[in-house]
Amino acid sequence: MTDALLQVRDLTVRFGPVTAVDGIDLDVDEGEVLAVLGPSGSGKSTLLRAVAGLQPLDAGTVHLAGRPLDGVPPHRRQVGLMFQDHALFPHRDVAGNVGFGPRMARVPPAEAAERVRALLALVELEGYDRRPIHTLSGGEQQRVALARALAAQPRLLLLDEPFGALDRPLRERLAADVRRIACQLGLTVVAVTHAHREAFAIADRVAVLDRGRLLQRDTPAAVWRRPASRRVAEVLGLPNVVPVPVHGGRGSTPWGPVPIEAPDGESCIHLPIPALHLAGAADEPAVTGVVAGTAFQGDRTLIRVALADGTEVQVAAPLDGPVPGQEVRVAADLDQIVPLPT
């Protein structure tokens, strides 16, 4: 046994014939922030609910700080959960929501009030104590929900799509806030999300979940640069995942062969955006294609290029780059190509 704070072994949850979580093993160390990334329906919320004790397991075990949690009801687990749309108590004001956990734990009122004040300061909502919940904006509600979860001083904090309904600038700011607060307090956090930006913004490590199974666990950078499989690349929404014919352990790309550990036949590679560029000098080895479309992205333009063999790739181009219909030459850095044999 390792000494991870949270140890999940062979966790399985079924809904009738559907297996929502399929034998997951997961360790989270004390002070670690783990993001579970998966498309909707991948079982990530169910995983959280199972750890929180809100969802009975069909098989497997959950240990928190070495203590088995089976049979322990949610209110005795010391696990905090921030719900997807916050589930704030509509009949209590901000302070009433944040102070709920301390009150349940019979913390003396003066101490509880101090804790509420400190947490509202932490989430930058000083003076919001008496505000009714329905007068708060989405972002403010999200901060209240975070403060409420923290006020109960859980050993482990679970976040379920914490920034789901918010618009992007706010989402990114709040993700950074959560990251800051988690580091400040040394919290152990498991956050589930379907958006890789969010996952990367808050997490030390990312676990990719699909159809109830764990596909990859690594740092955000490693997951992004070296997806373990085609499905991981799809879940991450990576561009330029293209098929290649394989013969004798080599995949033939338009730019030359790359090593790939796959049987003869067809396999896949991932060409990260930095691996491709428009060829400059005429003698640079490159492949000719036709621009099929352009997407302006603010600091650059991504162009879609249809290569001679029919594959379409996205290539970064300058802002006043080629226009659709124009012929371009695409060069590749073979070292950056990621083989995706499975």
Added chain:
Amino acid sequence: MSARRQGGGRGAAARAALLALPVAFLTAFFAWPVANIVLEGLRDEHGWDLSGVGEVLGSAGLRRVAWFTLWQAAASTALTLLVALPAAHVLARYEFRGRRVVQALVTVPFVLPTVVVGAAFLALLGPRGPLGVDLDDTVWAILIAQVFFNHAVVVRTVGGLWEGLDERTEEAARVLGAPRWRAVREVTLPALRPAIASAAAIVFLFTFTSFGVVRILGGPRHVTLEAEIYRQTADLLNLPVASVLALLQLAAVAALLGVQGHLERRSQAAVRLGPPQRRRARTRGQRWWVRANLAAMGLLLVTPLAVLVERSLRVGAGAGHGLAAWRALGQRTAGTGLFVSPVEALGNSLRFAAVATVLAVALGALAAAALTRPGGRVARAIDATLLLPLGTSAVTIGFGFLIALDEPIDLRASPWLIPAAQAVVALPFVVRTMTPVLRSIDPRLREAAAVLGASPRRAWLEVDLPLVRRALLVAAGFAFAISLGEFGATTVIARADAPTVPVVIDRLLGRPGALNSGQAFALSVVLMVITAAVVLLVDLRGRRDHQARGGWL
């Protein structure tokens, strides 16, 4: 693997525990008395005696009663929809000064005691009425009074859905090329249809079992099943016929409740509601529509009550106005067969209604809590059963009390008898008010409480209870108003030395003399003021952040 199944078992056990008291109460004070009186009519000392069936089927008079009951209910329902749907539209879609007060006021007629409604329309449309038309003993008086009485059912049921309908679906239809009337027909009406059908079913139910209104306004020619059951039992002592009629009514009501329950389940699944979307009337046509509807509501809902007040102040034919009738409320009136003064009767009424309210709210809340636990057919069957008292002849319940509650303990002289009967009648209203609110509580709020350290009991206290407090208040208000006005069962079991106000009003209206009718009108005003005050109070308070809609209260 068995965790979930065990959970289901726990759920069923918890439901059974919650249901134990309500079911015991309804068995003792509803099923047992009603079964007793019905069986009493269908048996004699030799065994089954089904002569009542033949007598009912063979009697042209009784067939006429059944036919009249049916068509007046259908006509009342159609008229009520015709009058109340435009009102529902105005109250659901438009914002104007005083809207909340109007919305609360509209509810008042529904909780008025039926005898008060009868008295008001007798004053308005009867001989010596201010309009100069005498519709007393005609079907028109009955129909208009039923529209007055049931208006709120349609406005609340349909309006509650209407105000939450997303207007953009209609706008989408317009953008897709549908003219306005077409958009209404293709989009809005289908969305409202379940609520309209549900409201219609309830209005039909109330008018089908109408007693107080018909008794006062119908005269000898217009008799409903309910009134006929009373006549057969109390006046003719013909229990066999009364039993068959009660069974007939029960069967019709059970069928209707089945249809209504089905429609309601569909309506719950069908539409998604948003927050109310109201706007001010902008065009001249819209302003005209709002004003015309408000005027019509005022005319229909206020006039009868105003006339009631006026009549209570009338001293005698052509003798002007005064407080004679009001002063006489403290005195016992000879010849009414009652041994108490109207003021003493008022004391009785308030006491009985208070006890009945406590009973109905406590038992109804338990039942509603049981019904909101997840469950399939069983829950639905219980749900329907809990509504049965609503459609059962209250007169039958009353007579059932008299013959059934002598063993094992003789309760017939007990002061609990009337509150028990009133609680039976009020219970379905409580269940109906509480269930949607309990259902609307987001289960994740309980889960949030749990992960924050609240035990299930604590979570119930901290989350469920505060969220249903307003609904409890509304339920209590309605239960009180209904108990206060209950007439059918009370008139049968009330003892001459302890009558309630509706009973006294009925007796006074049955006596000749201006002072008697003046007192009846004065007492009606008193009841009207009390019930209106109670309902306005709870409605204005209870609506503030009332999340649940779709219920008919």
